[in-house]
Amino acid sequence: MxxxxxxxxxxxxxxxxxxxxxxxxxxxxxxxxxxxxxxxxxxxxxxxxxxxxxxxxxxxxxxxxxxxxxxxxxxxxxxxxxxxxxxxxxxxxxxxxxxxxxxxxxxxxxxxxxxxxxxxxxxxxxxxxxxxVVAENVAYDFRPPAGTDWMLVTADETALPAVAGIFAALPAGVPVRAWIEVADAADRLEPPTAADADVTWLVRGTDPPVPDAVRAAALPGGTPYAWVAGESATVKAVRRHLVRERGFDRRAVTFTGYWRRGTTEDQLLAAAESA
Structure with missing residues (x-):
């Protein structure tokens, strides 16, 4: 054989x-x-x-x-x-x-x-x-399902490079509501896009945190897709709100904890290896 x-x-x-x-x-x-x-x-x-x-x-x-x-x-x-x-x-x-x-x-x-x-x-x-070494690979997560009418994006500065890549790939005119939290007002790096993007910038310690800002927002109708990234606890809070309180289909919410407050990536790797 x-x-x-x-x-x-x-x-x-x-x-x-x-x-x-x-x-x-x-x-x-x-x-x-x-x-x-x-x-x-x-x-x-x-x-x-x-x-x-x-x-x-x-x-x-x-x-x-x-x-x-x-x-x-x-x-x-x-x-x-x-x-x-x-x-x-x-x-x-x-x-x-x-x-x-x-x-x-x-x-x-x-x-x-x-x-x-x-x-x-x-x-x-x-x-x-x-x-x-191939463009279509498993190491990206932004995959809106067919039939998506609008996008919701939340992030912090660690996910801002990914947001920029996502915004660059969006078709012209697609509606996007985004909330991005940064450490300093000077960190507001507007990501170029052809999409119809409404970005709310939140400065940490001055503006409401991302989950509170999303909770207070009026969202569009139609079928949404959400991409949620940043600090792990914040990501979980936003996902919970979208699914439980807003009625988002959980299969249409992509969520990724880029970091966890009080924990290093080495500690996360060690925990995964010992599981």
Whole structure:
């Protein structure tokens, strides 16, 4: 009996920083080049990728040899004090001539490895990324069902790059109601879109939190689709309100906790591995 191996829709790429731009008090944009980027793909929208950062004292992250479907156990098997530090980000854009991957980093001081790295990033710095090599892949979530009349979007600054990708992909004229919470008024980075988008910006600590703002809003009629992302407890509160109080079909609510207050991604990974 013979078997045919199925090529993985994702693979590792080595990245080199080509440029850094401070967009706002809490957003840093980094453009990457690197060998082989011509074969990288993106579905746009909220396309997820895995970035791997070097440990302190390293010039580049230590990566597993496996570049296919078994990369995760291969990465787990490496010494945690040596292996590349993995974090999940969103592809902000992928462009050609030259090949460039752009990632926007929501920075929050020295609180995490991604934020620390982005605040000190300079041309020539090296990272690795696990990214798709086919445009249609499982690592994006924004998938409105057929028959959707309008969209509801909620997010915070960590999900703002995904919102920008989603807004860029929306058809002209589609109605969108969005609530985006940011740390500073200067973080209000309007995402370009052809959609009929009504965006409410909320400054944390000054304006009502996202769940309260959505609860107080008058929403359009018709069949909605909701994409809800950001801090885990906030995401759950918004989803609960939409499904229980607004009557949204739970299958038409996509919700993703990008982070959890008081918990690091390393702790979340450890909890998942021990479950």
């Amino acid at each position: 013979s078997s045919t191996a199925t090529a993985s829709p994702f693979r590792f790429f080595d990245l080199v920083v080509a440029g850094v731009e401070r967009l706002s008090p809490t957003m840093v944009r980094v453009a990457f080049g690197g060998p082989g980027l011509a074969s990288m793909e993106s579905a746009g929208r909220d396309q997820r990728i895995k970035l791997f950062f070097p440990q302190p004292g390293q010039d580049a992250p230590v990566m597993p040899d496996d570049d296919g479907g078994n990369w995760y156990p291969a990465w787990q098997a490496l010494d945690p004090a040596v292996r590349g530090i993995m974090r999940t980000y969103t592809t902000r854009s992928l462009t050609r001539d030259p090949d460039r991957l752009v990632v926007d980093f929501a920075v929050h001081g020295e609180a995490g490895p991604g934020s620390r790295w982005a605040l000190g990033a300079a041309a020539g710095d090296r990272l690795s990324v696990l990214a798709p």
